[in-house]
Amino acid sequence: MEEAYPVDAAQLLQAATDFAYDPSPQSDASAQEFLNRFPLLAVLNALQTKSDYPGLEDALFDCLDKVFRTKYGASLIPHFMPSVVAGLGAPSQNVRRLACITVSSLLDNTDETTAVYLILQSGVYPLLLRCLIDGDEQVAAAAMAAIKNLAGFTTGLDIIFPASSTEQTDLGDLAAKCSSLGRVRILALIVKLFSISTTVASKVYNANLLSLLEKEVGNANDTLVTLSALELLYELVEAQHSMEFLSRTTLLYLLSSIISNASADSILRSRAMLITGRVLSNDNAFLFIDEPSYRNVISAIDRRFAFLESQNADEFECAIEALGQTGLCKKGAAALLLSSPAPVRHVIDAAFDCQQHGKRLAALHALGNIVGETRSGNDVLLDGDAEESLRRLIYDTSSKTPKLTPSGLLLSVLQQDSEIRLAGYRVITGLVARPWCLIEIISRQEIVDIVTDKYNETEKIGMEARHKCCEAVYKSFTSSSKLMSDPAHSGLATKLEEAIRSGPYLGRKHAEAQPVVTTEQRF
CATH class of the missing domain: 1.25.10.10 (Leucine-rich Repeat Variant)
Structure with missing residues (x-):
């Protein structure tokens, strides 16, 4: 040629x-x-x-x-x-x-x-x-x-x-005959195909290809392959249609088993918890996953806390994050609060009592999710029993600290560094939709001052979080005619409204140029 x-x-x-x-x-x-x-x-x-x-x-x-x-x-x-x-x-x-x-x-x-x-x-x-x-x-x-x-x-x-x-x-035959790297690549292809659409996912499921993922997730002989399979499962559950098919597999059971296995590698337990949180953060999960199954996996995470707080900070943070992911969805948040014992108590304890920065930050963000900062409208508040469980847990925690009240705890959070303060804004934004928390917030002038201080934050994300928090407090306050008419809170609505009207990005006060006058030097 x-x-x-x-x-x-x-x-x-x-x-x-x-x-x-x-x-x-x-x-x-x-x-x-x-x-x-x-x-x-x-x-x-x-x-x-x-x-x-x-x-x-x-x-x-x-x-x-x-x-x-x-x-x-x-x-x-x-x-x-x-x-x-x-x-x-x-x-x-x-x-x-x-x-x-x-x-x-x-x-x-x-x-x-x-x-x-x-x-x-x-x-x-x-x-x-x-x-x-x-x-x-x-x-x-x-x-x-x-x-x-x-x-x-x-x-x-x-x-x-x-x-x-x-x-x-045949992907199944090929996976059975190739190296561990080849199997992982075939699994990656299966996940890519599954994520395209419900139609393709159905073909993947009907071809029994999800069983390959089940096999590798349950593989106790090769930690690296199992970890790779968990990473792919994490990607797979991002597909909105994934719950319909995952609920027909043993994958949720396998995740619970990994979380509960004290002899498993810590990184496997951590990833399993994060995947579980991702699964249960999907509203569709509760349409397809039966109650015993999701309660079983929540209980598995809850049981791990007894061993984690003093032994493994990274795994503890993953467990907290998993609960926070679950709390993104209203039904997930309710499931956490209605479990007995409620695993949310670990989140609240870490958010307000933990001295380690990473744990506290993860817990505050998780609590923000659970109390509805990311939800909107009627989805912010939970059903009666779940709401009562949340209120009781927060008051119980605050009563055991030197701060004594929820307002004291929240103020202490807002007085921390910018990362912690941002997470604190998120918690207040969600919590203030509850009348009992609104009263705690507006009864503490220092909290109102921080939330309305347009010069308090220097970074864009912090400015936006503070402004959103201010809007949430204003919305709850102006929705209560009783509080609005209380002389003790006169001027609060105006203060909040002015802070909102200023927008999130006013920034620092402009320093005016000052003329410099010096006397002439003579020699």
């Missing part, structure tokens, strides 16, 4: 480098001009036969990557499928990666019927799987992107999930 397509390697290297690294946007015209000078088949041949020429392979990779991203370049791909197939099986990782990228470009720029037909007829999909499993990291990423693009077509899904699969394409 080299004789049939003679090309000067030095000239090609220079031209490819100029094209690849030209800072101006590449256009169809520039791509066509380059290929008029060096025909595509000649370039592809040089990529395969002159890879030992210094710098040529890298330059051609960057050049062709740009060429195939133009519409003109993409239009040529269907005519060069044999070269694409050869590239997918090439020994060079750069060539394999380029071939995977080319497949993605084909799918992005060609109609579904033509693109899927070419991929099916050329046997591209099994080669993409091979690149995923045994390519280097960049090749695997490019292969996964191409397969995900293929899954975006209805007929493409039929290639990935055929009525009868072969050993070459």
Whole structure:
């Protein structure tokens, strides 16, 4: 082939480098001009036969990557499928990666019927799987992107999930036969596919592929693989439709088992708790997960606190964060407060009694979630029993401290550093929707002064949190005609309203330039 397509390697290297690294946007015209000078088949041949020429392979990779991203370049791909197939099986990782990228470009720029037909007829999909499993990291990423693009077509899904699969394409069979790294990559592909849509997730579930994730999460023999599987599960539960399918698996049970296993690696327990929090932060979770299941996993986290506070600060913070994630959703917050004993007591104790900065910060943010700072409207307040549990827990905690009252505890938080103070604003923003907390807040002038002080914060996030807190206090106060008419609180509404009207970003007072006058020096 080299004789049939003679090309000067030095000239090609220079031209490819100029094209690849030209800072101006590449256009169809520039791509066509380059290929008029060096025909595509000649370039592809040089990529395969002159890879030992210094710098040529890298330059051609960057050049062709740009060429195939133009519409003109993409239009040529269907005519060069044999070269694409050869590239997918090439020994060079750069060539394999380029071939995977080319497949993605084909799918992005060609109609579904033509693109899927070419991929099916050329046997591209099994080669993409091979690149995923045994390519280097960049090749695997490019292969996964191409397969995900293929899954975006209805007929493409039929290639990935055929009525009868072969050993070459069955993800379950491939996972059983490859290395631990290959298994993790297959799991990563499954998660990517699952996250596309409910339709694709259904195909993943019906193909029994979630069982591969279950197997690795429950793997007690390889901590690194288990941790990788947990990371992928964390990504999977971000999909809004995930609860419908996860509820049919044993994954929640497996997470509970990891959390409860005192001999498990601490990092596994930590990740399991965070994933659990992510699962239960989804409102849909409580539509599909039965009450015993979510109470079991909450209890597993609660039991860990007895061993954590003095032994493992990182795991303690993860447990706190998991409870805070659960509290993002109204039903999750209620479940935490109605559990017996209520695990929220650990959050409140750490938020107001813990002397360690990291624990206290995590607990305050978790409490902010639980009391509804991120929720809106009718979702801020919980049902009667859960609300009573929250009120009782906060008053019980405050009564055991030198501050004695919730207002004393909240003031002490607002008097701390900016990170703690920001978390404190979040807690007050959520809590002040409760009449009992509103009274605590407005009865403490120091709290009102801090919340309305437009010069108190210097960073944008702190300014916004303080302003939002001020708005929440104003809204609750003006909703109570009884408090509004109380002479003891005269002028409070005006003070809050003025602070709100100033906006969050007024910042520091402007220092006025002062004239400097000095007497003339005489010698």
